[in-house]
Amino acid sequence: MAVVVGFIPTEVGFKALAAAREEAEQRGGPLVVVNVLRAGVEEDPRHADEQQLEIARDELRRTTVRVAFRQETTEDDIADVLLQVVEEERAELLVLGVRRQNDLARHLLGLTVQKLLLSSPSDVLVV
Template identity: 85%
Template sequence: MAVVVGFIPTDVGFKALAAAREQAEKRGGPLIVVNVVRVGVASDPRHADDQQLEIARDELRQATMRVEIRQENTEDDISDVLLRVVEEEHAELLVLGIRRQNDLARHLLGLTVQKLLLSSPSEVLVV
């Protein structure tokens, strides 16, 4: 079964990528890496550039399963894009990285993560 990871080019994003690779190898399924680019929001640090996507590819070169890296452009909510990919791929697991910048942030989740936790038809692993 497929594993989908919502990838952002940060330390947390690369930790989520590593966890997703491990899970995909355990489950024997493909790994679908998705970086969502919001149309009209060019300066968003969650958008991966070509160099960052190449670093992600390098991290996954030795993977034992099929790996697909997608960059999805959308005007929709990021969570809607990830949910669509999970459904299209019949994914068994969605992997997300969250930022924990301070003690308060550890107890609160962003709206995107909350929506994905509540709406995903698959299991969700938060890294």
């Protein structure tokens, strides 16, 4: 069964990528790496450029499972795009990286993560 990871090119995003790789290998993979671009917001730091995607590919070169990269663009909700990919791939696990910048952030999750936790048809691993 597939593992989907919502990837952003940050330290947290690369930790989520590593966790997703381990889960995909344990489950017999494939691993689907998804970076969602917001239409009209080109300078968003969550958008992975070609160099950042190549670094992610390098991190996954030694994996034993098939890896697919998808860059999706949306004008709507990022969570909806990830949920659609989970359904299309029939994924059994969705992996997300969450920033914990301060004590308050440890107790509260962003709206995207909350929606994914509540709506995902698969299990969700938060890193």
